[in-house]
Amino acid sequence: MEYPKRHKNHVNESKSWSITSNVLPEEWIIRQLNERDYGIDGYVEIILNNEGLVSGDVCYIQLKSTEKIKWKNGKAKLSNIKKSTVNYWLSLPAPVFIFYIDLDLKELYFCSIEGYIRRNYDKYLNSNDTMGLIFNQLYNLETKIGLINFLYLYSLEKHKEEIDSSLRTLVMHFKTYLEYILYNQGRDQFLIVEEERIFCLIDLYKLLKTLSKHTPIKWGCMDIREMYEDDFKAFGEISELHELFLTKMLVQLQKQLFEILRHYKELFTVVEVDYWRKKDVLLFDRLERIDLDALEKDPYEYLFNLDNSLLY
Incomplete structure (x- = not known):
């Protein structure tokens, strides 16, 4: 059967x-x-x-x-x-x-x-x-x-769309962000930071945090609230930020920026090179032309060279 x-x-x-x-x-x-x-x-x-x-x-x-x-x-x-x-x-x-x-x-x-x-x-x-x-x-x-x-x-x-959009923003305005980080460090630590510069800090902070959280890169920057709390403990002024703590934050963000650029340059121009050459040649070209070794060795000289070139 x-x-x-x-x-x-x-x-x-x-x-x-x-x-x-x-x-x-x-x-x-x-x-x-x-x-x-x-x-x-x-x-x-x-x-x-x-x-x-x-x-x-x-x-x-x-x-x-x-x-x-x-x-x-x-x-x-x-x-x-x-x-x-x-x-x-x-x-x-x-x-x-x-x-x-x-x-x-x-x-x-x-x-x-x-x-x-x-x-x-x-x-x-x-x-x-x-x-x-x-x-x-x-x-x-x-x-x-x-x-x-x-x-x-x-x-x-x-989060790919968010990552790609954030990376384009960082790369296309790279010179402006680098200027902000370098030229806002080391000022008179007792002076209060103007609101416009604080808004720039928060925008940069959020941008770099977005690009870090979807990578193996460890986020090594203090929290914004922590920065204000430490400032209050040091100076006793509510809702104010002093140059001392702006500098501390920018030193951390500078290190984070370099790590982010190194990670995404490797990903976009080596690991996924064929894709990005065809899909976004402008982003690919900008990333490829960032000399990370020179940037990390002397960021001020690197910025000076950017000021005297047509790269950005």
Whole structure:
């Protein structure tokens, strides 16, 4: 007597979802989609707080599986990804991750599609109907470092527009920001800072903090409120800021600025060079022409040279 037989693909699909559920943090919410023909199997609601609050942090996921992932030098390739599917992923309003699952070891590895395409942009453009994805063995979601990398990449993609806009503002007004930082340090420490200069400080502070928080760069500047509290303890004047504490803040912001520029110059002009050359040649060109070694060695001489050039 014959009976229906469950297809192996269906068995592997069930195994993949089971592994995904076991590997992801238990407080995260996994939702499967019924319609999966277009390259999305479901989405994950990421809980980023200790209270378990669902705050709208969502990413799309596509599950791929194999009995045994073949690693070579910490890398594994997943082939035959339709370019049309990649185009669809890139059009979606939330970050997209491919989960590559080792059914034998019950391990889950991930790849951020948007970031992968930016790093391999020419290969993507030159591919015909299909392309491959390279997975990193460090991106194992079951490990602490893997989870940290996943959250970092998620945050990076979620805030990409904000990051790019902030970086354009910083680079296009780089000379003005550098002038402000350098020429507002070391003044008479007992004098009160004018409101206009305080507003400039707050704008610069917010800009650099935005560019720092989505990177591995540690934010090393005192809080604005802390600055005012320290000023009050020293001078006893409410709601006033003195040159002493403006200088202290600007010294910290100067260091932060140099670290930010070094990080984004490496990212935009080396790691994602093909993408930014084509997508934003002006931003790419400005970043590439910033000489960070000369800037850090003598920022005043560097600013002088900017004043005497047509670079900015």
